[in-house]
Amino acid sequence: MVVTCEISFDNNVHGTFYAGQLVNGCATLKCDRSKEVQAVLLRVVGYSITKWSEKSLGSSKLYAGREDYLASNTYLLGSEQNNNRHTIQAGVHSYNFACQLPYQCPSSFEGRYGCIRYIVKVLLIRPWKFDQAYTKGFTVLKMLDLNFDTPQLRSAAHSEGYRTFCCGPCKTDPLKLELNLPQAGYVPGQKIPVTVVVVNSxxxxxxxxxxxxxMLVRYYSVSPEHSRVERIIISRAKGDSVLKQCTRSLTIELPVPSTPPTCVELSNIIQIAYQVEVEALVKSLREQQLMVMPVTIGTIPLAVSGIVVQQPPRRSAHYEGPRSRRDPPDELPMVTALGSVPNDLTPNSTVSELPKYEESRHTQRGNINEEELHAFGINEFAPLYPVYSIPSPTPVLSANTRNAGFVNQSFIK
Structure with missing residues (x-):
């Protein structure tokens, strides 16, 4: 006997939803002949899990955690409350379903040591044999509008640091790095124009x-309590050398590929943050100077003059999720927002820009059937994230940050 089940979403070919939206679709069972079941159950579930092991003193210790966000059960036929048998006749049977997503859902994510996963599952329940499961994953995205959720992300960001080499009488004068960003919030598809000023004294x-x-991902375990951080480089670029006793300014663009939005609040066991890193290599001494600047990756870009970005439905213009029970660790930086929303966010043009939805290339593909013994259909699933085709912000340039190199006058004898 052959039974197949196709799960589809209404008017949503990508199967991508925002937290708070209604997930609706159709489950279609096809049987080549009649089949007896106790019940046909449709479940919509959302959860996060973490799992890894660490070796210490010759033994391996397992760490694991789980957090549930959504569990909706609908009986399409029969019930598990009684032992009655029901017959699914040969042919095609279609069942519509709908489920409201909570507003506090974190974004879908598949990682090396854990995942945040949302699944529609149809179960043919047969206590006398074994249950058959048919699953389909879908993407849920946290609404992170850079214009409203974190308004200070529109401001330019600046950081600087100093480093000397050797010690005692051989100690060098300082090497100074200045790092400038035109804003601290970006979306996939943009490029981050990083202006670096190297004052090599x-x-x-x-x-x-x-x-x-x-990309920094912190995984928490519940039993026992522990955590670990995964560090993933999602974009790279290189800059030229800087001679001794010289100053040089460079503006280099870092592409932002398809990637999950920043999230350090809505999940208590998986937190995601981003940072720009600039490293100055001094190979003769096998040393380097490292500068770090936290950035936030959102799902709705900052308003750009002449472009209107069509947005998905939202509950309100300003939505704040609940605070995590854990304070964000130092390894997971995020630029926080203070103050009121600017009044000049409305562009003047009627041009609209819709994002494409693409799979992240630097994260894992998950097995959405790993909790089922008798599952049918495709096991692999990868979330899709919005990628925009919009202008990148203008680099930060000032009188002291031009794309040129010059000798430090103070060092000319």
Missing amino acids: SSVAVSELRLSLV
Whole structure:
């Protein structure tokens, strides 16, 4: 006997939803002959799990955690409350379903040591044999509008640091790095224009600048309580060398590929953050100077003059999720927002820009049937994230940050 089940979503070919939206669709059972079941159950579930092991003193210790966000059960036929048998006749049977997503859902994510996963599942319940499961994954995205959720992300960001090399009488004058970003919030599809000013007052040359956009994922376990951080470089770029006793300014773009939005609040066992890293290599001494700047990756971009971005339905213009029970750790930076929403966010043009939805290339593909013994259909699933085709912000340039190199006058004898 052959039974198949196709699960589809209404007017949503990508199967991508925002937290708070209604997930509706159709489950279609096809039987080549009649089949007896106790019940046909449709479940819509959302949860996060973490799992990894660590070795210590020759033994391995397992760490695991789980958090549930959604569990909706609808009997399409029969019930588990009684032992009555029901017959599914040969042919095609279609069942419509609908489920409201909670507003506090974190974004879908598939990682090395855990996942945040949302699934529609149809179960043919047969206590006398074994249950058959048919599953389909879908993507849920946290609404992170950079214009409203974190208004300070529109401001330029600046950081600087100093580093000397060697010690005692051989100690060099400082190598200074300045890092400038035109804003601290971006969306996939944009490029981050990173302006780096290197004031090399030392007696050693900087052989190369390395820039990276880094995704940081912290996984928590519940039994026993523990955590670990996964560091993923999702974008790289290089800059030129800087001679000793010279100053050089460079603006280098870091692409933002398809990637999950920043989330350090809605899940208590998986937190995601991003940072820009700039590393100045001094190969002669096998040393380097590292500068770090936290950035936030959203799902709705900052307003750009001349472009209107069509947005999915939302509950309100300003939505704040509940605070996590855990404070965000130092390894997971995020630029926080204060103050009121600016009044000049409405562009003047009627041009509209819809995002494409793409799979992240730097995260894992998950097995959505790993909890089922008798599952049918495709096991692999990868969430899809919005990717925009909109202008990137203008680099930060000032009188002291031009794309040029010059000798430090103070070092000319």
